[in-house]
Amino acid sequence: MERMQQVVSRARAAFNTGRCRSLEFRIQQLKALERMVHEKEREILAAIKADLGKSGHNAYSHEIMGVLGELALVMDKLPSWAAPQPVKKNLLTMRDEAYVNFEPLGVVLIIGAWNYPFVLVMNPLIGAIAAGNAVVVKPSEVSENTAQLLADLLPQYLDQELYPVVTAGIPETTALLAQRFDHILYTGSTTVGKIVMAAAAKYLTPVTLELGGKSPCYIDKDCDLAVACRRIAWGKYMNCGQTCIAPDYILCDPSIQSRVVENIKATLLEFYGEDVKSSPDYERIVNKRHFKRILGLLEGQKIAHGGESDEATCFIAPTILTDVSPDSKVMEEEIFGPVLPILTVKNVDEAIEFINRGEKPLALYVFSNDKKLIKRVISETSSGGVTGNDVIMHYFLSTLPFGGVGNSGMGAYHGKYSFETFSHRRACLIKDLKMEGTNKIRYPPNSQKKVDWAKFFLLKRFNKGQLGLAVLTLLGLVAAVMMKVSF
Amino acid sequence: NPYAGLVRQLRAAWRSGRTRPLEYRVGQLEALGRFLDEKKPGILEATAADMGKPSFEAYFTEILLCKNELHEALNNLSSWTKDEHVGKNLVTQLDSAFIRKEPYGVVLIIGPWNYPLNLLLVPLIGAIAAGNCVVIKPSETAKTTERLLAEQLSCYLDNDCYAVVTAGVQETTRLLENQFDYIFFTGSSSVGRTVMAAAARHLTPVTLELGGKNPCYVADCCDVRNVARRVAWGRFFNAGQTCVAPDYLLCSLEMQEKLMPALREAIVEFFGPDPKESPDFGRIGGDRQFRRVRALLSSGRVAIGGQTDERERYVAPTVLADVLPSDPAMQEEIFGPILPIVVVAGVEEAIEFINARPRPLVVYAFSSDSKVVAQVLERTSSGGFCANDTLMQVTLTSLPFGGIGSSGLGKYHGKFTFDTFSHRRGCLHRSMGLEPLNALRYPPYSLQKLGLLTATVGVKRRAICTLL
Numbered sequence: 001m002e003r004m005q006q007v008v009s010r011a012r013a014a015f016n017t018g019r020c021r022s023l024e025f026r027i028q029q030l031k032a033l034e035r036m037v038h039e040k041e042r043e044i045l046a047a048i049k050a051d052l053g054k055s056g057h058n059a060y061s062h063e064i065m066g067v068l069g070e071l072a073l074v075m076d077k078l079p080s081w082a083a084p085q086p087v088k089k090n091l092l093t094m095r096d097e098a099y100v101n102f103e104p105l106g107v108v109l110i111i112g113a114w115n116y117p118f119v120l121v122m123n124p125l126i127g128a129i130a131a132g133n134a135v136v137v138k139p140s141e142v143s144e145n146t147a148q149l150l151a152d153l154l155p156q157y158l159d160q161e162l163y164p165v166v167t168a169g170i171p172e173t174t175a176l177l178a179q180r181f182d183h184i185l186y187t188g189s190t191t192v193g194k195i196v197m198a199a200a201a202k203y204l205t206p207v208t209l210e211l212g213g214k215s216p217c218y219i220d221k222d223c224d225l226a227v228a229c230r231r232i233a234w235g236k237y238m239n240c241g242q243t244c245i246a247p248d249y250i251l252c253d254p255s256i257q258s259r260v261v262e263n264i265k266a267t268l269l270e271f272y273g274e275d276v277k278s279s280p281d282y283e284r285i286v287n288k289r290h291f292k293r294i295l296g297l298l299e300g301q302k303i304a305h306g307g308e309s310d311e312a313t314c315f316i317a318p319t320i321l322t323d324v325s326p327d328s329k330v331m332e333e334e335i336f337g338p339v340l341p342i343l344t345v346k347n348v349d350e351a352i353e354f355i356n357r358g359e360k361p362l363a364l365y366v367f368s369n370d371k372k373l374i375k376r377v378i379s380e381t382s383s384g385g386v387t388g389n390d391v392i393m394h395y396f397l398s399t400l401p402f403g404g405v406g407n408s409g410m411g412a413y414h415g416k417y418s419f420e421t422f423s424h425r426r427a428c429l430i431k432d433l434k435m436e437g438t439n440k441i442r443y444p445p446n447s448q449k450k451v452d453w454a455k456f457f458l459l460k461r462f463n464k465g466q467l468g469l470a471v472l473t474l475l476g477l478v479a480a481v482m483m484k485v486s487f
Numbered sequence: 488n489p490y491a492g493l494v495r496q497l498r499a500a501w502r503s504g505r506t507r508p509l510e511y512r513v514g515q516l517e518a519l520g521r522f523l524d525e526k527k528p529g530i531l532e533a534t535a536a537d538m539g540k541p542s543f544e545a546y547f548t549e550i551l552l553c554k555n556e557l558h559e560a561l562n563n564l565s566s567w568t569k570d571e572h573v574g575k576n577l578v579t580q581l582d583s584a585f586i587r588k589e590p591y592g593v594v595l596i597i598g599p600w601n602y603p604l605n606l607l608l609v610p611l612i613g614a615i616a617a618g619n620c621v622v623i624k625p626s627e628t629a630k631t632t633e634r635l636l637a638e639q640l641s642c643y644l645d646n647d648c649y650a651v652v653t654a655g656v657q658e659t660t661r662l663l664e665n666q667f668d669y670i671f672f673t674g675s676s677s678v679g680r681t682v683m684a685a686a687a688r689h690l691t692p693v694t695l696e697l698g699g700k701n702p703c704y705v706a707d708c709c710d711v712r713n714v715a716r717r718v719a720w721g722r723f724f725n726a727g728q729t730c731v732a733p734d735y736l737l738c739s740l741e742m743q744e745k746l747m748p749a750l751r752e753a754i755v756e757f758f759g760p761d762p763k764e765s766p767d768f769g770r771i772g773g774d775r776q777f778r779r780v781r782a783l784l785s786s787g788r789v790a791i792g793g794q795t796d797e798r799e800r801y802v803a804p805t806v807l808a809d810v811l812p813s814d815p816a817m818q819e820e821i822f823g824p825i826l827p828i829v830v831v832a833g834v835e836e837a838i839e840f841i842n843a844r845p846r847p848l849v850v851y852a853f854s855s856d857s858k859v860v861a862q863v864l865e866r867t868s869s870g871g872f873c874a875n876d877t878l879m880q881v882t883l884t885s886l887p888f889g890g891i892g893s894s895g896l897g898k899y900h901g902k903f904t905f906d907t908f909s910h911r912r913g914c915l916h917r918s919m920g921l922e923p924l925n926a927l928r929y930p931p932y933s934l935q936k937l938g939l940l941t942a943t944v945g946v947k948r949r950a951i952c953t954l955l
Binding site: 055057058060061065087088089090092093098100101103105106182190193194197198200201202203204205206209211223224227228230231234270271272273279280281282356367369371374378379380382383384385386387388389390393394396397399400401402405406407409410411412424425426427428429430431432433434436439442443444445446450451454455 | 502504541542543546547551573574575576578579584586587589591592668676679680683684686687688690692695697709710712713714716717720756757758759765766767768853855857860864868869870871872873874875876879880882883885886887888891892893895896897898910911912913914915916917918919922925928929930931932933934936937940941
């Protein structure tokens with residue numbers, strides 16, 4: 001408990017010195033992070049491989065590339081994002097300065113997850129630094145190699161007091177959450193998300209919770225099945241299914257179920273070859289606990305493909321289940337593994353109804369040649385995000401806010417949204433002490449005449465844009481003069 | 488769970504999709520406008536009965552400002568609700584990428600008693616505009632207004648989708664046991680914590696508009712008369728019961744001496760020689776609140792005012808001089824017509840004083856020297872900031888209104904209210920064609936694929952240019 005208190009108070013003292021406020025400082029720290037990613041690429045890839053059995057290529061394209069892209073974007077845009085934003089004024093504030101100032105929140109806490117242990121810490125960290133905060137980084141203890149690497153590397157490249165890394169298991173994380181932060185960004189499970197928010201409530205700390213759920217994938221009869229199944233297989237089995245936005249289960253018409261299975265099987269052969277276990281591109285389950293949990297979901301199911309496993313290496317083969325019942329265990333929790341259940345539905349109405357019966361998922365996928373059908377599924381359901389005719393890809397577009405809704409989370413980040421998440425938008429109105437005459441309409445003693453003037457100045461009965469700024473200024477001046485005369 | 492039935496009903500209405508079409512939302516907002524117009528006399532009477540609110544203040548804050556927000560919403564609803572198309576990267580060039588604004592579902596709005604209509608209706612306008620169903624919980628302390636809302640609002644809005652619930656503290660606790668898709672709360676920080684803890688159980692996002700002590704720094708270099716008027720107006724409006732009122736003054740001993748006669752003059756200008764007789768000065772909102780405010784008078788020395796009348800819940804416009812940080816008036820948000828003056832040596836000490844305390848809803852600074860204003864702005868943190876005036880920043884709907892730290896979380900007013908009650912859903916609609924391009928991302932992996940992939944998906948620093 002004391003250690004956590006010390007770490008946080010040191011970060012707060014460092015924040016209070018004001019040194020992380022200047023844009024130059026923030027960009028210097030971000031540049032250092034960029035150097036770190038380039039110089040230590042091998043070590044980073046090795047840590048991810050040790051944690052998840054992930055090949056270098058995979059780790060690079062899933063994690064490092066995203067981080068480099070985010071760094072480049074943020075360093076490029078930071079000056080424009082951080083600049084005060086003037087806002088539209090009304091007649092009464094015409095002569096004043098009105099703008100939104102973007103300010104850091106203070107000391108923020110980032111809790112990472114184990115499935116993409118590098119990028120899920122780095123991307124939020126980049127946004128938090130860019131917004132001028134001090135950051136306490138708590139990587140997931142489950143992906144221990146990456147956690148240790150971050151604890152070793154970040155102090156070598158970043159300001160050590162402002163951006164401490166805390167490696168901690170559950171009891172110490174609870175102690176950490178008892179400290180006061182100015183924002184907490186947590187990536188992980190719904191259950192722990194509730195604990196994080198409850199802890200935050202004690203200090204009225206705003207939170208961003210990136211949680212999970214069962215992301216449905218509806219395949220319409222009218223679509224190119226070969227293409228659809230290839231894309232789905234890619235998104236489902238990457239990282240051995242341990243992706244928060246992986247297509248969790250498929251909904252489709254019974255008449256295409258066997259073709260879906262055939263197409264996915266063919267794709268799996270293309271991707272991983274005959275012996276999946278020996279493919280360098282197929283990952284492993286992160287630990288024995290999750291390995292056992294996922295195998296347990298296969299009980300009593302019709303395995304159309306896969307099902308093989310090896311506890312020693314935490315290997316579970318890419319698996320497809322058919323004719324799955326909505327009441328089965330595999331449909332009760334987020335699978336987070338290489339098991340793809342297929343549930344049959346008679347039509348898109350049934351699919352929509354089924355999706356809406358469950359909690360709001362992080363992602364939703366729909367495959368169809370019919371644009372109207374895709375639009376319909378989107379508008380009659382709710383989810384954090386959507387990709388139509390593909391999976392995962394909305395994550396890679398940093399102009400889209402990435403986050404959940406309902407049980408899948410609250411808040412969003414990526415790109416500019418990260419900067420906004422970790423910033424306080426301070427409303428500023430700068431007036432001068434002159435033109436006191438105009439203020440008289442609001443001072444007591446009051447009268448109907450004053451009420452009428454107030455209505456004129458404040459009631460938006462017309463579209464100001466059409467009137468033009470010049471006419472408005474003239475009106476304002478005339479009104480000011482007239483009021484000076486009448487009062 | 489006494490409210491389970493009500494929430495179930497609203498959720499069924501929500502599922503029916505009735506609140507989604509724009510025409511429906513426009514219709515409900517227009518009905519709200521008619522409520523404000525047709526029930527104007529009732530509204531003025533109710534707020535006068537509850538806290539002696541002067542009719543000008545009631546008209547200005549409870550009706551005019553609400554209508555402003557209504558017009559803002561009605562004028563802009565179609566552009567606010569439109570899908571927002573976003574920039575794409577190389578690999579998504581041929582796709583459709585946009586952000587949908589979607590309602591959360593069934594939301595809860597809890598209002599306070601000091602501006603019982605405005606602080607309930609302005610969030611309500613945003614919630615309706617965003618397409619949600621709403622449970623509306625007015626404050627039980629402003630009894631007449633609560634009754635007006637409970638009886639009259641239902642005559643204007645669709646009762647299946649918008650329900651007014653009258654509830655005291657115990658019942659509100661039961662209400663909070665239900666699952667809502669968003670909770671908007673205006674009130675004290677301590678109740679704010681309770682609301683957020685209840686929301687955490689269901690992972691319900693919240694906006695909390697709380698309070699604090701808003702400091703008001705007055706530099707030596709300024710027009711004393713104008714400062715006195717603007718500060719007095721902001722402090723004594725609604726008998727001081729405004730979350731963004733200047734709570735206490737920080738200035739030099741010299742300025743305190745100069746301000747006193749100017750403040751006295753302003754008070755007489757506004758309320759006459761006996762403010763108790765003025766129709767333009769309000770009363771405290773409740774008996775408990777009156778006793779709390781009265782107890783704060785034993786701070787520093789009473790330089791102006793200080794008279795009270797328990798029967799009328801009247802506290803005179805009061806200025807306390809030479810107040811110490813340890814005095815009662817400096818321990819809690821005053822929320823009454825008392826202006827303590829704490830003497831500081833200069834702007835440095837003022838900034839230190841402000842920063843040693845929890846972050847407030849607003850920081851005010853008065854000076855004719857713009858550098859002094861900039862210093863206070865840059866070196867403090869607060870929900871909002873206003874230089875050389877008080878309260879006016881909240882009348883500009885283009886500015887986001889909200890707190891930070893213990894003064895609150897989230898923002899609203901104008902479009903920000905609509906955004907508060909909307910889920911921004913990121914959507915990428917890809918084409919089924921061009922599958923060969925996707926081959927770059929599929930296993931089996933190779934260095935060559937990686938190179939090409941980096942080129943198409945990566946974001947480059949602007950100074951660098953790569954030729955493929």
